[in-house]
Amino acid sequence: MKLKFAWLMLLFLGFFFSSCSDDDNDEGAIFEIGMSNTAFIPAEVTVSAGAAVRWINNSSMPHTVTSNDGLFDEFLEVDEVFNYIFSEPGNYSYVCTLHPGMDGIIIVE
Ligand SMILES: [Cu+2]
Structure with missing residues (x-):
């Protein structure tokens, strides 16, 4: 009888912990x-604090994703991606240093 109870507890705990890790995966949206x-x-994106932004170079030439505030400076070959999590509210502008006029802004609320 005791053994049966132990097995039930194990099943329950297994279910409990697998539910927790599922929740972790869903936490924090990713804006592409x-x-x-x-x-x-889009050149302008509005996200909530704590959200992740993912740049995807789905064009046919290399680009940079370069923060005007010195937060990040990434060189992306074709098909490469770059993720950044914005934890503090504010306006974060950035440019591609290879192509004048290629710029964008992340508004974090
Ligand atoms: Cu560019």
Whole structure:
């Protein structure tokens, strides 16, 4: 009888912990920004503090994702991605240093 109870507890705990890790995976949305050869798409994104933004170079040439505040400076070959989590509210502008006029802004609320 005691053994049966122990097994039930194990089953219950297993279920409990697998539910927890599922919750962790869902936490924090990811906002995706694509690229053309001359622009970030969309160029303006509004997210909540704590959200992750993912830049995807789905264009046909390399680009950089360079923060105007010195927060990040990434060189992305075609098909490469870059993730950044914005934890503090504010306006974060960035540019591609290879293509003048290719810029964007992340508004974190
Ligand atoms: Cu560029």
